[in-house]
Amino acid sequence: MRGDSDPEILRIGTAEREEACRLLSDHLSAGRLQPLEYEDRVTTALAAHTRADIRPLFADLPAPRPVFLVPPLQPWPDLPPAPPVIEPAPSERSYVVAGLLQIVLPFGSGRFYTGHTELAVAQLLVTLFTLGVGAVWPLIDGIMLLINGGTDAQGRPLRE
Template identity: 60%
Template sequence: MGSDELRIGTAEREEAARLLADHFGMGRITPDEYEIRVTDAYAATTLGDLRPLFRDLPPPHPGFFGPPPMSAPVYAQPTTQLPMYGPDPYAPPAPVPYAPSMPMPYSPRSKTVAGVLQILLPFGVGRFYTGQTALGVAQLFATFCTGVGVLWPIIDGIVLLVNGGSDAEGRPLRP
């Protein structure tokens, strides 16, 4: 008995009808042809009844028409687990590492402004300007709680003017 004489079941008929619907959706067959071919597919009893329905169509054809596909070579699985999902688009950007040989980028804050604020308003305003709020609060507390604490922000302002400093992120203040 040849393969065209083999009987088919409901699963094969439904696969053929589904593939014919795909070909109809791609515009390869007209609505009238589709209706006739699907009716013939559901009426088919052997493989030989289904083959003419796909003879003039390009693949995909029903998988049960031809010999089973050759098995693909088996390759070793990678040892590292790949992430299931891509990077989170809403996550903050990763910090850019700087090599020791690369100069640190300057802060948008100025050492001159920070120093002058420390001297003219001697209760930590210059440190609040640079983003170092903990140091600014300490200087504010020292200024109002102890009378001698006024010297600390003034000396700090002079040091900022002469040597510069850094902002809260550790970047050097602009000259």
């Protein structure tokens, strides 16, 4: 004899009966049940043997319900496959040229070449207003471009 074919005929224990009584008490305090009706339902809950004996006690009441009466969650349907990730086309600009321009002409020229004009203008102004000391920034930026590559203004990776 298999008891798992119909969940309604599964026997319940003391913990389930006490949970049902506690929740009926919550419904009484919320004003959904009259005291006599509450007593009848609690008496029935304490004498219950299966889930089917408890279910009618909560049929006309909103949540909360005993956890064992809540239907199990249905599995998600098979989701369609994720769309393929489209890599951006590489830029027509070269990271070697950008890096060398940053090193040889250290005032943002490599960043002008890649299209990052705001960064290039900032590097130019820092270099001018610090009397050439600010050229360290474009110099380091050029070295980083040569080591790591970079992107153009549209976010496309620079080619070799």
